[in-house]
Amino acid sequence: MPRLLERRWYSPRVFEIFLERDTWEFHSGDSTLIVLPDRVTARPYSLSSSPEGPHLGFLIRLLPGGYVSSYLASCELGTELGTTPPIPQLDLGRPGDMIWIATGTGISPFLSALRYRPNQPPLALYYGVRYREDAVEVEYLKGVCNLHLFVSGETAPGWHSGRITPERIPVDPNARYAVCGHGSLARKLTDYLKRHGVRDSNIAAEVFFAS
Numbered sequence: 001m002p003r004l005l006e007r008r009w010y011s012p013r014v015f016e017i018f019l020e021r022d023t024w025e026f027h028s029g030d031s032t033l034i035v036l037p038d039r040v041t042a043r044p045y046s047l048s049s050s051p052e053g054p055h056l057g058f059l060i061r062l063l064p065g066g067y068v069s070s071y072l073a074s075c076e077l078g079t080e081l082g083t084t085p086p087i088p089q090l091d092l093g094r095p096g097d098m099i100w101i102a103t104g105t106g107i108s109p110f111l112s113a114l115r116y117r118p119n120q121p122p123l124a125l126y127y128g129v130r131y132r133e134d135a136v137e138v139e140y141l142k143g144v145c146n147l148h149l150f151v152s153g154e155t156a157p158g159w160h161s162g163r164i165t166p167e168r169i170p171v172d173p174n175a176r177y178a179v180c181g182h183g184s185l186a187r188k189l190t191d192y193l194k195r196h197g198v199r200d201s202n203i204a205a206e207v208f209f210a211s
């Protein structure tokens with residue numbers, strides 16, 4: 001089973017872990033189940049690393065009282081964790097006509113795609129967090145794509161204030177949309193875009209938890 005090699009904290013709530021590569025290949029936009037050493041407890045996580053990277057990366061929000069996120073936040077480096085073959089969630093293969101929207105650790109698949117092909121950005125990336133320090137790799141993302149960062153819980157100079165709402169996303173019937181993170185935004189945005197003439201087939205969502 002792949003060993004935990006590194007844990008990188010971005011804020012007290014958000015961290016990234018890097019595991020040894022398992023035997024399988026993956027695409028940006030895939031997720032896998034991380035299985036704890038008891039071989040029973042498992043949760044899905046989206047891959048944040050490049051498919052060509054040396055390790056498997058996962059960006060995780062530490063939920064107070066959350067069983068697996070707390071375990072992954074505190075277990076020893078070297079712990080053996082199981083993974084399952086990749087589960088395709090979002091197709092991010094041809095980003096040139098795409099608009100990407102992420103809330104929280106929902107940035108993970110987009111980070112993977114931009115780490116893989118930094119010279120193939122989407123039309124725009126909308127990224128919402130509560131606190132500025134929870135936003136990961138902002139300088140990198142700003143350097144490789146048209147980043148719109150929204151901070152809802154405090155004032156962050158130079159960035160948008162408040163939550164991402166559907167009205168803040170441009171409507172382009174020729175664009176393809178991928179949204180990842182909180183279920184409530186995915187639902188509202190999908191309804192909004194469809195009402196404004198975007199075809200259902202041009203909207204894809206990966207929901208981490210319903211809210």
Ligand SMILES: Cc1cc2nc3c(=O)[nH]c(=O)nc-3n(C[C@H](O)[C@H](O)[C@H](O)COP(=O)(O)OP(=O)(O)OC[C@H]3O[C@@H](n4cnc5c(N)ncnc54)[C@H](O)[C@@H]3O)c2cc1C
Nearest residue numbers: 031043044045046059060061066067068069105108208209
């Ligand atoms: C396809 C898929 C991909 C996912 N990818 C990621 C990822 O890349 N990064 C990541 O951090 N999470 C991701 N998740 C969520 C992840 O699988 C776990 O649900 C999450 O880490 C909580 O697990 P836990 O065992 O710590 O909490 P649990 O002990 O299972 O639950 C704690 C409580 O918190 C609620 N909850 C779950 N998630 C959240 C949240 N994000 N914010 C607030 N409350 C929540 C649950 O409904 C539950 O009531 C993904 C989920 C899915 C379905």
